[in-house]
Amino acid sequence: MERNNEKLEQEIKRLRKQLKQLKEEKSELQRRHKIYHDAIENAQGVPYLLNLEKMTYEFFGEGCYELIGIPNDRINPENYKKLVKDIQVIGYAGPVDAKEYSQLFKEGKLEGYNIDLKIRTPQGVEKWLSDDSVPIFDEKTGKVVKSLGVLQDITKRKNQELAVTALEQRYRLLFELSPTGIILEDENGFIVEVNPAICQSLKRTREELIGMDARELSLDPVAKVEDNIRRILAGEELHHMEPTRMKDGTACMMELHETCIELPDGTRHILVIANDITERIQLENQLRHSQRMEAVGRMAGGVAHDFNNLLTVIRGYCELALLNMAENDPNVKRISLINEAGRRAEAMTQQLLAFSRRQVLKMEVFDLNDRLRDLTTLLDRLIGENINLKLNLSSSPILIKADAGQLDQVIMNMVINARDAMPEGGTLIIATNIVTKVPEVEDEHIKFEEEQAICLSITDNGCGMDAEVQKHIFEPFFTTREPGEGTGLGLSTAYGIVKQSGGFINVSSEINIGTTFDIYLPVYIDDGIEYIADHIAMSAEISGNEEIVVVEDELEVRDIIYESLLRYGYQVKIARDGIEAYKTICGGNNPPDLLLTDVVMPRMGGVELVSKLKVKFPGLRVMYISGYTNLPTSIQKEIMTHDNYLQKPFTPIKLVQKVREILDR
Template identity: 50%
Template sequence: MNHYDRKPGSAAGGADESPMLPRWTRRLGMRLALLVALVLAAVIGVLALLAAEEFSSDAAGERELQAKALAQNIAAVTADDLLAENYASVEGVLVRSVSFPGVTGVWVSDRRGKVAAHVVRRGDEPPEVRLEPADLALPAEPRPMTVIDGGRLYAWHPITAGTLLGWARVEYSLEKIASIRRHIWAESLAAGLLAILASTALLLVFTRRPMRAIRRAADFAETLDARRGEQIPLERGSAEIEMLTRALNLASARLSAQEAAEAARARLAAILEATTDFVATADAEGRVLYYNAAARGMLGIGGDEDIRALRIPDTHPAWANDLVLGEGIPTAIREGVWGGETALLSRDGREIPVSQVIIAHKAPDGSVAFLSTIARDVTERKNLETQFRQAQKMEAVGRLAGGVAHDFNNMLTVINGYAEMLLGRMKPADPSRSEIAAIREAGERAASLTQQLLAFSRRQVVAPQVLSLNEIVSRTDKMLRRLIGEDVDLVTILAPALGPVRVDPGQMEQVIMNLAVNARDAMPDGGKLTIETADVEIAESYAREHAVAVPPGPYVLLAVSDTGCGMDAETLPRVFEPFFTTKGQGKGTGLGLSTVYGIVKQNAGYVWVYSEPGRGTTFKIYFPLAAETVEPLSGDDALRGETGGNETILLVEDDSAVRAFSIRVLRDRGYAVLEAKDGDEALAICDEYEGPIHLMITDVIMPGMSGRELAEHLARVCPNVKVLYVSGYTDNAIVH
């Protein structure tokens, strides 16, 4: 069998061609012939259409002129007869007028449209006078006009004799014009068909030999892999076909030598495309030569997108370019390889931290042939490191804040206590009363700050309760509306059948109030504050995406969003730091969001914030779903009774100032007071004192023995003594 005969399944033979088309229509020569035929058909059709339309337009224009002239003539001739109501004479004029070629009807009516005379003619039949009364729909204005409707032309002309007497209307048939146009179409199409057939036959004759040579070359190209150096004979007569034949012969000669190299490259490419690491190559000038699939995905480049215009600096942020170009590539050229932590820059502007290796590949003469790099995404590791550092920082700041608050509470207890005592003794008109009141007010403000520090450091005593956050939001609604003002629109979106959580209700109200105040201050010109609750299920992917250490599972969400000024990327990481504020002097303590953070953490929750400058801020707080049922919230009323008595109290306090003040207050209320500065002294007093001790008031945190340890020892010595714990902070020493 000749190598160049067409085989089943070949490119020219058609196994891969559409089975829906006949074989003769799949040949290039036939398709060229069909294309020429279609083009000629389209040209002839357009020319025939233009000719027919031109004839129709000219004929219709001539008819329109005839109709106008006839209507004008009828109006002029019948004016006097219509004025004299000589309708017989009018009918005679109409009978003569309807005999003109193409006229199928004429009318004369009075000015109201009532027909005075009407004559029609159909085909070769004689004119017929219509006697039935009828009214015409007259033109809107008394002027000549023409109308084409349903293949007929109507010409109107007013009949006047100093005033409008009536109307003349002439009807012309356009059927003859349409018939001639169809005839033109038929003749043009017949001539066009003959031209198409002739041109198609000539084209098939002239393309037969080149098409045969092209099919032979296609057969050879399809089986090129199996020929291994065989040659195809040249087909003389066409320069293009000779060029194609020579190219195929050259490809066949080179194929065998390239086959092994291609197989090796294919295996390597498969490995590179399958890896999840960033792999790229570039020439010595930094022009990108190759990205694997993972690299394109990281950079946001499409799989088929051309990368030849890209350079190494296009894939890194500015700071990473300084490292890669200034240190990485020079070191790789000098030492062969360089490794370090850099970043990639995706098309959406994201920086992707990576651990990167750069390798310089040398030519035999020692010059750089090309550069390659492998980079691994370390975003998740960086996020974990950031979370760990932030947690360490917040814990350190919390410990510092708690310690400061404890010492301040001791001092403020003395300051506020003595100020309160002095005010109680002063008369309303005492000139010093206002100064003492100012001291007390300043002390109370300072005490409020220490309470916020304790909340941030998670050293407040909490009273957790199983409740619904919907009830907390509803309870604070009225207070929030007064707090944020009328120019801020408060919207609450509460999920029905919200799951229960175990939190301190008072602290939750404080969280909502603090976030509302923060939102109000971010919207000085008004805006929208939205408080939302929902049941959510946190997945591991969500935690990784938002860089928050939230264990997977069911949670109850409390979201507070505003449409305020928002925060930039530099401000956002510091929002929960105590005393950090972006507000002006005297407009904030910087403890509102710190308090929120501490309360949420103390109630086993998680808080996450998202913000954009000019778009607003959203705080999302997640509390674990409680397994218990909701408990009714307790009221705010507390039982109050008379203070004072004659019992004996053992006061244990390591701070001398606080101890002195407490003794003064208790003795003023009539109590007998025994004092001790620490646990050992308190136990010694219990051993030596012969009378009954009714109550021990003890600090929780003291040098040596703690308040709880003292109570346990005292219970063995004096089991009937009751114990009251007091402290600047508890650090869970009593609760746990």
């Protein structure tokens, strides 16, 4: 009996101990359950247990309605298939095949099932869910029989991710399509990213630039570049210009805006906004050149007006004096030398003005060979002593109808170009000829009668030009000289003048051999304009007795015109300006046979005077004179329309010849 009682007490102790353990285990399970429950609630997730063999939910946590729009009491095995139909899956995140992924999970080939899917609830609400689960295996068969997982609403997070992705794509698009160059450097100055615009500017590929030390691109001293990096990393924003090396070794000028930025990972980088301003700087330099040329032209025009008036007086009185002297008079030689000096001064003034003149072509007939001979002295001074000038002129005269002053400009521009090609000296050959075979030209407005043309060739044995340079030499502002040494206007101006004269220019050149410019101009065909050599001669044909009113504000010029016309028998009245002339003419019974007027005068100029007089005397003959070479184009067209203009300086013979020509029309 006692023995049985002892066994019973031992059994009771064992059961009590076992009960205590069970209570402790239950308490631990409750504690863990609470932890898991709280964790799931805090994570706003809904746990579930899915039987994969029966495809029924054995358990579905609270919050089902808030998550998928279906109350918990409807989540049961019988309703599973209907519930699946009520919840519409409309998408998955990322390139995933959901069926294949699910099959791999069921086959036990995945440690877990993790997928983001977009659904539409029975109420029509679209949400993003995260489905995270682990497989539960059958202990006997080893197959996956259940799936224990948690469904979470990740709509807010997913929308944020999509917004960030869209923003990144937008900024990437802006980065890629920006016409301005963008470079991202690390804090050591090595390039980590570039956009296509900077690749194009530097003539390098993205692969070539990534990883490159940005210091290798700069042509600034290394110390300056290092100082810039230090200042940027210290928080300073830099805006400056920097000469930059391109892949082919040439340089471009970059306008840089550099600042330090911090990326989301906390690393500091240097952001460089780079704009290639090489062309802008070139255009600014060209504009400055052009403005200087324009200023020089205006100044030269004003100075030329005064010179032309003085030269008119000097040459006029020299010629009158020579006409009154006997051939054996000892003063003839002295006066002739003064007259010749005046003629050279006149030629020099016109040639200097040729660099900046903007005027309607003043066509006249002259011998091109004579013109070149007259230019020889000036050209010799222009090219210097180390260059030998040779003239290979045709044996017979070459008559040409052109603007002599403008043609002088063409020749001088070509000669200057040849001189610059021979810095160590050489030979310059100027040749003229009539050619019967004219090179083909694409311009339909340029035609030559009977396939003939005047060819003026200018050849040097200088450094020559390559094919690429030859393509651009006639472009405005194109130059191969160093900055500040040329405007790039010389050859383009020559090309424009020749084309305006009905011709064209061919160029042939070889490096270290030399260059030849062939200027082709139309052969002169007699159109009734008489070719007159420049010499002093008496002629009864230019005399007359018509009445002429002379309007000139310069006393000395007025006097020489008065004396010249009187000498040849004309009746002359004089006026100091347009107002005085208007009163003189309108006060008489009949208009004069000819009104000879200066163009620019105080109070009333020549064009205005003629306009007023034509109202009363529409048939009035008019002859204009002027010392200005840069008159407005509108005035030039007005005074040159009927070939009744004479440019100062002029000699008495030229004056009277022009007067007679107009009166005889």
